[in-house]
Amino acid sequence: MNTRIVYCDETGDDGLNTNSSSAFILTSLSMPTESWQTNYDTLKKFRQSLKAEYGFHTGMEMHTKQFLTDKNPYRTFGWSTEQKIDILKKFTLAIAALDVSIVNVIIDKRKIKSNDYSVLEHALTYNIQRIENDSNGDWNFIIITDKGRISPMRKTARAIRAYNPIQSQFGGYVNKPIKYLIEDIMEKDSEESYFIQICDFVSFFVHLYYKTRYLEEPLPNRVGKLITPEFVGRVMATLANNGTLNLKASPKKYGLVIYPK
Template sequence: MNTCLVYFDETGDDGANTLSSNQFVLTSIYMQTDTWQENFNKIRNCRKELKDRFGFHISEEIHTKHLVRDKGFYRSYGWTDQQRRDILIAFTKCIASLDLKIINVIIDKTKIRTEDYCVLEKALTYNIQRIDNDSHGQWNYLAITDKGRLAPMRKTARAIRAYNPVQSHFGGYTNQPIKGMVEDIMEKDSAESYFVQICDFVSYFVDLYYRSVDKKEALPIRVSRVIDTDFIRSVMATLKQGNTLNLKASSSHHPYGFVVYPK
């Protein structure tokens, strides 16, 4: 049986209230282990190109939110808004060229009606369910996440191995335990993983798309000074054209496969 590697990262706060964010986005990317090295090489070549064009050090992390807002160490580069857009475009094209799949789960916290709604648990469960469904029992997978939320994610993953209620087409729920996950979810610092950084990039743009296109909300001011809704649409369209998005993940036929809960 073949094995996949799965990486997770998120955008937004996983608290059930909307004080910090109105939604929580959990993105996963997954690939067969025999494609990992080729994917890694492509990202490495992209980073070398960014080093040549913009002086962006290969060893430094792409943290998309900070890059767009020109925060932290990014300010020391003195990039113009156009240069930052060019970096985003180059990285988008790189991701679209990779041999992997992406699933995006959005928990819209404005729709939560119960005080005991566990945002991270729900997002991870819905994400793993779709990875497991996509495997059709033909491959298993090992999951890796960024630092910070390991304990609750491990607890959730362990639980759905035994009990994973899925709504039946005939009414009610059936228990369909997760079978494909190997070992506990493991942790890796995003600064040391190109693939976790890709999850961060995609989840950030999914969050912006959901805000500005699906919900027709204004972009944050510091974001709108650099990119607009057309730019965000272009990023998502490029990822779709690269056949990286798992469009079957969404039962609501969202054009980019977003899985949105609560219903």
């Protein structure tokens, strides 16, 4: 059986308070193990080109929210608006060139009715379910995530190996335990992983897309000084048209998985 490697990162607060964020997005990026080196080489070459053109060092983390809001260390480069937009475009095209499949799960915290609802647990469960469905028994997978939430993520992944209720088309629920996730979820510092940084990039743009297209809210002030909602839409369209987004994850546009329903 073949194996895929899955990387995860998120945008938003996984608490129930909607003041800090109205939605929580968990993004996963998976690839066949045999594609890992080629994907890594593609990203390394891309990052080397950014260093040559803009001085963006290959070892510097791309933290998308901080980049878009012009915070350090990015502010110190003194890039013009046109240069920053060009960097974002090149990041998008680099991601679209990878042999990966990306799933985005959105938990809209405004729709949560129960005080016992675990945002992170549900987001991770729905994401793993989509990866498992995509496998269809042809491959298994391991998950690597950014540091910070490893304990509850491991607990959730262990639990759904034994009990994973899925709504039946005949009514009620059936238990369909996760079978193809191997090992505990592992953690890695995002600063040391181009792939986790890619999850961060996609997750934040999904957040912006959901905010502007679904919630019909404006972009955050500092973000809106650099890009437009139309730019956000073009990023999403590029990733979808190049087959990077897993459109089978959901019938919604761009395969976005949105809960609670």
